Amino acid sequence: MPDIEALAAKLFNDISGLPEERMRLALLCKTLSTLAPFDAARLLDTIYNKDIEDKSASIVRSLMVDDEAVHSQIGDGAYNSIYLAALRGGLTRISRLFTEFEPHKKGVSGYDEEEFIKMEHLTLGERRALSKSQLKKNIDMLLSDPDPIVIGNLLGNPRITEREILKIASKRPNSGRILKLIALHPKWSKRYEVAKAVALNPYTLPRISIALIEKMLTQDLSAISEDGTIHPEVRESAKDLLLDRKKKGKIH
Incomplete structure (x- = not known):
């Protein structure tokens, strides 16, 4: 079983050296897709449990807002596997990030x-x-x-x-x-x-x-x-x- 804290530290160090968001996203997705699904879920859980003011963790959290980009880069198989692994492992905070709920209300913007x-x-x-x-x-x-x-x-x-x-x-x-x-x-x-x-x-x-x-x-x-x-x-x-x-x- 990999040392998740060490993986998180390496990811933070590598991401902080990248100047562009697309490069950071690519590195994050590559890291997640090369891990076993539950290890990927554990890595995200470790990151999300860092202090709210942790700058490196905040970078990763910001990258995870773009679910379509994450999904596209890691692929359907890995995306769904991480979701299921997080769900089965009781990592609710992470499993929610891989859900596709519809908005509470639907509509279109428009002029008054x-x-x-x-x-x-x-x-x-x-x-x-x-x-x-x-x-x-x-x-x-x-x-x-x-x-x-x-x-x-x-x-x-x-x-x-x-x-x-x-x-x-x-x-x-x-x-x-x-x-x-x-x-x-x-x-x-x-x-x-x-x-x-x-x-x-x-x-x-x-x-x-x-x-x-x-x-x-x-x-x-x-x-x-x-x-x-x-x-x-x-x-x-x-x-x-x-x-x-x-x-x-x-x-x-």
């Missing part, structure tokens, strides 16, 4: 009536072009756009602020695809309030919310655990994290 009146005369192509504009009035008009490409352009627009990103992330109803774009964005996903808004949105895929709440403050976890609008698995995950922190005497 007043906004729609302003936008109904524009074609999709025109809206996509406007989303690259640096005029604030154009950005404001497009915050509720249902098209992921429009929102993707807005996320990368140098004139957009966190305040506007929070409007997109908090909007209900919303699109799971759009919320995932925010959750995986290299800049905005690192903003605590943005990550919290995505995690709290019932239209977010539960798997993404479960990964995001790992870095939530205790008071926010407590609110999530009691929020009836959020998927039950996300609430249970928040309760488990609160219990774990209580046992460790960690208050954040």
